[in-house]
């Protein structure tokens with residue numbers, strides 16, 4: 173997986189919402205979790221979240237992502253290499269855990285449950301967590317309808333289109349996984365003429381080209397439904413709820429999964 177994220181890092185500046193959290197989504201983390209005085213663990217090195225908390229430790233398995241997109245260590249924040257499924261920190265040691273899209277970066281229900289258990293382990297009593305989801309729809313979108321919506325100007329960004337296609341092509345429950353290479357193949361089948369897509373949407377061709385990095389990737393993502401993710405989270409936390417993260421394109425599929433009272 174690290175080589176996949178190393179490649180993504182090279183075009184990180186071309187990514188945008190809903191993949192990256194816009195300011196209103198960052199506000200949702202603060203509003204829902206009350207982070208000002210918290211010792212915080214960040215899963216990944218999402219730069220938009222680096223200013224949150226009283227102190228912040230970011231854990232990411234990719235040295236390239238840390239050196240490439242992390243805004244830098246300070247007196248109050250630090251990024252370290254580590255695996256979320258075996259977090260390099262003590263039990264009961266942080267007030268809050270946050271992560272942006274991290275459940276979709278895992279490719280199975282088993283891995284998601286493992287991460288949820290790890291989050292519960294490292295939280296102090298009274299701790300809470302917030303994970304922005306990329307939650308797939310209950311019934312997959314019809315791809316021809318996705319194309320029609322896109323050509324009519326109804327999709328806000330290329331990244332929203334990429335996620336709509338990905339969410340429509342996953343395998344079945346419980347994993348709802350998809351090889352990222354299959355996202356590219358579905359996109360190419362739907363939009364064989366990229367110039368036509370550029371003309372219809374006004375999107376930058378370089379931004380559209382970011383999807384080509386998937387061609388040689390071995391990685392898989394997952395896009396479980398919000399209901400499945402709430403059920404999985406409920407196995408490890410007594411308090412589970414979904415909070416909105418704004419009004420940007422596809423925000424309705426990107427709620428914050430808010431977790432409290434880890435089951436021990």
Ligand SMILES: C[S@@+](CC[C@H](N)C(=O)[O-])C[C@H]1O[C@@H](n2cnc3c(N)ncnc32)[C@H](O)[C@@H]1O
Pocket residue numbers: 173174177191192193215216217218231232233234237254255256257271272273274277278
């Ligand atoms: C937080 S996720 C999603 C970020 C962004 N919202 C998006 O969708 O592109 C991306 C980061 O997760 C890291 N990552 C993925 N799986 C990981 C794991 N098991 N342990 C540690 N880091 C992981 C990657 O290296 C990458 O930097």
